[in-house]
Amino acid sequence: MKKENKIGFLKRGCVSLCSTExxxxxxxxxxxxxxxxxxxFHDTQSxxxxxxxxxxxxxxxxxxFIQLLTQKKLVVPCVYDNQPSYENVLSA
Structure with a gap:
């Protein structure tokens, strides 16, 4: 998914994350x-x-995915060193 710039939602089942190294x-x-x-936000696939x-x-x-999180107010867009990033919003 990293190579294709995607996020996955595992609806059911079990997966293992394995080191590419x-x-x-x-x-x-x-x-x-x-x-x-x-x-x-990392350049390499690990x-x-x-x-x-x-x-x-x-x-x-x-x-x-980021747009969806922003619309649902689950993250707040931030800028550090002129690079866009996101931080979590902790709310009840």
Whole structure:
């Protein structure tokens, strides 16, 4: 997903995130979960996804994902060193 600038929503199933460097499983994740957020603002791809059993994953473009989060007031756009970034809004 990183190479295509996408974020994934794991609706059901279980996936493992594996290191691209040595194929070691870093973490296993049960759905529902959002996949790829940690890599959104990094240039390199450090992990790939391996499905451990039947999975349903919905994929969305990173730009559209950020717009959706902003519209739902889940993040606030910020600018650091003239580079756009986002910080979480903690609200009840």
């Amino acid at each position: 040595n194929d070691i499983v870093t973490v296993s994740i049960e759905g529902p979960a959002i996949l790829g957020m940690a890599q959104m 992990h790939y996804i391996r499905c451990n059993r039947d999975c349903e994953i919905v994929v969305i473009d990173t730009f559209n």
